[in-house]
Amino acid sequence: MSTEPETTEETGPGTPEMPEAQGAPGAPDEAAGGGLAADEGRLAADGGDGAAEVSGAGETSEGADGGAGEETAESTEGAGSAEAAEAAEAAADGAGKPELSEAAAELAAQRVERERIERRKAERDGPVESGAKLSGKAADLLAAVRAVEAGAKPASAVFAAPSRPAPERTPEPGPAATAAAPVRPAPEPEPVRQERPAAAPAPAPAGPSPRTVDAVRRVLAEGGAPEALGQQAAVALGEGAGELLRADPWQLLRVPGVRPEQADGFARALLGAECGPQDERRGRAVTVWLLEQAALAGHTALEAPALTAALAQRGVPDPDEAVQSALAEGEALVFEDALEEPGAPAAQPADDEEEAERPVRVLIALERYAMAEESLADGLARLINSPSQDGEETWAPVVAALSGGAAELARAVAGHGLVLHTGGDASRAEPAALLGAARDAGLRALAVCHTADGRDRLAALPPTRGAGVGTVAGLLAGAEGPGRDGDGALELDLLIVPDAPQLDVESAAMLVESLPDGARLVLGGDPALLWSAGPGRVFADLLAARACPQIASRLPDPGPIGELVSGIGIGELNQVEAPGKEVVIVPVRDAGEAVHRTVQLVADSVPRAFGVPVEGTVVITPGHGGAAGTRALNAALKERLNPGPGRFGGFDPGDRIAYSPAPGRTLPGTVVKADAEGLHLSCAGAPVVVPRERVEAWVRHGWALTAHQAVGARWPAAVVVLPGDAAQALSRPWVYTAFGRGERHLSVVQGAEGALPRAVAEIPAKPRTTRLATLLRPQSPTD
Incomplete structure (x- = not known):
């Protein structure tokens, strides 16, 4: 490396100190004071702050840059979390126009997929379970889950004791393909095929009526909130939003950018002496708000102790009761995951009548992310367990046309429905070669990248000859890629995602569920890059689960x-x-x-x-x-x-x-x-x-x-x-x-100065709490 000489010109004052992240452990509680600002500028707030508060209680957050709105925590990467939330809200706000933009079409497609996931959830006979047969507190928790699904309130002792933290597991991929046992029973293919969305995304629903917006604005004015929030609140809360806000002022927290202390001020103005931190409505709303902030920081769930600690920081007198209330009202879901290492033998019974209790962690999640992870795990299991008898005959010409790492990748794809491929930027030449050879052999193959620039660079590689390349967003929105069959499945034999580390859990679930039975999926990318801006760590969880072959490229980045x-x-x-x-x-x-x-x-x-x-x-x-x-x-x-x-x-x-x-x-x-x-x-x-x-x-x-x-x-x-x-x-x-x-x-x-080498040597990726690796874990006979 060379070093340019320092300039002698003084250009400005010294760098101000970086503001500390709000919500750290021991931070003073703000819930008791502060109202909504009278102007929109002061109302804008960074969702990353809330994520940091959850992190301070036991989890570490990672911001998701990529939005373009205003934020308050300006010196950290978490600032983009609020911008992402604002972009999502803005896309929803513009729904209902005759001609959909690319963003609106993508959001509409995601809405259809979430509805499909909700239908699948409703068809399940029992609660979602992960782990083994349990006793003691764990058994009480499962009973509480069943009670929630039946419409009853969970037992008061469910969250009496904190669960043990889950160890972080991210094993390095080996240099050769290593196939593992099927991860979990694949769902019946026929019902899944019938539930896939249609080829074109459904039109976005019409926005709130002017009457609804006017009613919301009147309630906002009574509570001292900016009337300009009326449109956003009506979009977030739907028809009847005015009556809902009047009955439960803390529902204002569902509007992106609103913080608990601002909602508290709004509630005091509306409820007067009836307003207090002990209000069950407040505890429930703050619980959901914290889970939303955690999602902006990349988590798909939070451990119960982390969530209750964050609620205590926000002035909720009985955090356990607030969590139970959110569960009882269906605002969130509760899970427990066994803590064994992947592939560890099941715990042996202590005697013929009683099984030994196994350590678990209790997780709380918003339904949309919990069900997206469940759907993703089911779809991956379906691909892994799909028949591959045609692999040798169909893929033989593809393997024969390739050499080196590309041939090794093709051999793995021939025999498996899901293959992981790791390497730096130069390694993209191998999936590009596989794409070109597959298309030459008459297979329906497509590669989709995270960005338009990535798509154009992949298309410029000679093996692709510029064909069969798109973006993830374009494929999900129906603007790029092939059509869909009568069941809503993409008409593909092979889908390659070279930028898999940037897949969030919802996008990944939509991609996987859109693939037909027997199709091959190659998820590739550089595991050392930053994770997705949205919730989840899909690629890292798949590498850790070792549920499918992993091919490590040996092509180094040049220069x-x-x-x-x-x-x-x-x-x-x-x-x-x-x-x-x-x-x-x-x-x-x-x-x-x-x-x-x-x-x-x-x-x-x-x-x-x-x-x-x-x-x-x-x-x-x-x-x-x-x-x-x-x-x-x-x-x-x-x-x-x-x-x-x-x-x-x-x-x-x-x-x-x-x-x-x-x-x-x-x-x-x-x-x-x-x-x-x-x-x-x-x-x-x-x-x-x-x-x-x-x-x-x-x-x-x-x-x-x-x-x-x-x-x-x-x-x-x-x-x-x-x-x-x-x-x-x-x-x-x-x-x-x-x-x-x-x-x-x-x-x-x-x-x-010294912060750079220290960060490289000592500060790895910030952990995210997710469930995918557990859901992909091979199940023991007692599970």
Whole structure:
């Protein structure tokens, strides 16, 4: 690595200290005071804060960048969680228009899938169980689950004792394919086939009626809340929202961006002396709110002790009772998972009459994520257990046409319905070769990537010849890929997902459930990258479960950047030889200097030294706020590269933007123009019109991005900015992801000093609480 000399120009004051994450253990409770702000600006709140509060009680959160709204916790990666929530709400708010946008179509397709999952749940005879036959507290818990499903209230002693924490298990994949036993009995294929959605996504339901919105606004005004929230509240609560808010003011927490202390102020204004922290309605609503915040941080469930601790921090007098109330009202589901390592023998009975009690963890989850994980596990089991007698004959031409790692991958696919493929960016050549050979053999094959840039780079590889490649969002929305058969299944023999680490649990469930029996699914990607912006850690859980063959690519990423990133992946920040200045370290003293040097690199140094145009360079920084966050950097870069008055909501034609129409999806693009229809963008060569009322929530300037926004795409050059106040946001996956976004050149504007090597060596991925690995675990005879 080479080092550029320090600049002698003083560009600004020192970097301010990074604000501490709210909701840490011991933080003062805010539930007793504070009302709703009188203006919309103060109402906007970061959902990542709530996730941090849950994390402070025993779980660690990971933010999900990718939205484009406002947030308050500005210096952390968790800021994007609120933006993701705002994007989702905004998409719902725009439902019912005659012509659906891509985002609205995708959300409609997801809504159809959730309805299908709910129908499957309703058809089940008994409660969802995982683990073994149990006694004591565990038996009481299962009895409580059955009572909830029968409409009764759980026993009061269910959460009397905390459960033991579950150990984190992420074994490294082996270099060769290792097939495991079938994970769990596959569901009957015929009913599943009949329940799959139709080929085209159903039209989005009409939005709330003007009468409903007016009724909500009147109730909001009585409670001192901004009337501008009326549309959002009506969308979140549906018809009759006004009456519902009057009867239960804490239902306002269902509106994205509203926090418990604001809902408390609204409730006091409406209920007067009847309002109190002991109100059962408050405890139930805060329970659901905390679970929503945990989902924004990546969790699909929370351990009961973590949830009750977070409720206590929020001023709920009896957290156990609040959880039980949420369960009784069907607001959440409860599960218990055995804690044995995968493949461990079942516990032996203590005698002929009594079985030994096995350790479990008690988990609370929102229904949508719990059922998505259940549906995903069922679909994966169906693929794994699907007959493969035709594999040798059908796939023999494909195997014969390939060599090396691609042939090894094809052999695994020939005999198995699900195969995992791991490796860096260079390893994408192997699934690309498999795709090309499968299509040449007459098989219906498709590869879908996380981003349009990933799709275009995969299509540029010679084996694909530009055919059979799309995006996950496009496939789920019906805009890309093949049609569906009469049962709603995709007409495919092979589906390849090269960016599987970015799959959230709901998207993964929709993909898997859309595949026909006998189809092959290849999930590939780099396990060292940041996980999905949405809840779940699907790829990591599958690697840990070892329920299917795993093929580890031996293709290294080339050049000094590839060597540097490979070392980071194993926890080593090495100095690499970069004779062509492929890797450059730019030391800075403070955030002001970091911004100045970044602008200089993008506008002058990189184009002059490497011939990379300005639009070929991406700037990556840990957060949106702070003195060197995306806001500050984008403001400085706009002033230098495309100055203008910002006539269209702060934007001018030619501005680089990041368009985020749905949670976890960020499309880079440029502003074309603006008119009465809204802001006209060009994203990946496709025209996009953002309605005027959605510009603030969905569009940011995009010269500078966060690592979560940039994952899944690469640029010729990358400038990674590490200000001193970003130390707490750094981790090995973040550094690995950010440093790997540049293909030819990487500049690191380094102000974090020792925090960078410490993050690479000591700070792994933040854990997420999920159930998928447990659901995929081979079941013992006593289960």
